[in-house]
Each structure stands twice: as structure tokens, then as C-alpha cells.
Amino acid sequence: MRPIDADELFKKALDxxxxxxxxxxxxxxxxxxxxxxxxxxxxxHGKWLxxxxxxxxxxxxxxxxxxxxxxxxxxxxxxxxxxxxxIG
Numbered sequence: 001m002r003p004i005d006a007d008e009l010f011k012k013a014l015d016x017x018x019x020x021x022x023x024x025x026x027x028x029x030x031x032x033x034x035x036x037x038x039x040x041x042x043x044x045h046g047k048w049l050x051x052x053x054x055x056x057x058x059x060x061x062x063x064x065x066x067x068x069x070x071x072x073x074x075x076x077x078x079x080x081x082x083x084x085x086x087i088g
Contacts, residue, residue: 004035046079 009032016027048058048070056066063077073080 002037003040004032005038009035044077044079045083046074046077046081047083048081 012031013028016024016031019027021027044062046060046062048067049061051057051059051066056068058070059066060074060077060079060081062079063074065074065076067075071081
């Protein structure tokens, strides 16, 4: 698997679909085959740490910032809250 820019591909595919020429499927497959790979950062994994602070419900194990809601991702550092560094 290679990371690609899905937004860019969507726009190009839409252009191909709107074109009146034949072989649209081949054009889209070719476009995907030659798509440039993008640089991505590895996913950070964290967990919400319990806090007794009345104003906040939890603290991120990665960045240490407090959050009012225990969301699936930290709103500050983007860590995926699935258990911490022991995950893959």
C-alpha cells in the first residue's frame, strides 16, 4: 500500500468521467497507477488518562494536555486514542 492524495485523485477522476471520450475506466486506472506518493507521519497512539480535575475529563498520554471530552483522537496532538504506545 502507498499513501496518495485522495482529494487530488478525486478531482482528476471527475475530470475523466466528465470527458466525452471513450476508455474512461482505463484513464482512471492509469491515473491511479501513476499517482505520486505523499509523505505522511506515522500515527501516534495514546490513551486518555483519568483525571480528578472538575473542569476536564481526561489528559492525553502523548501531549499531556487536558480535554473536556474523551474523543477517539486528541484534539491537540492528533494521537489516536486506542491504548497507547503498546499498539502496533
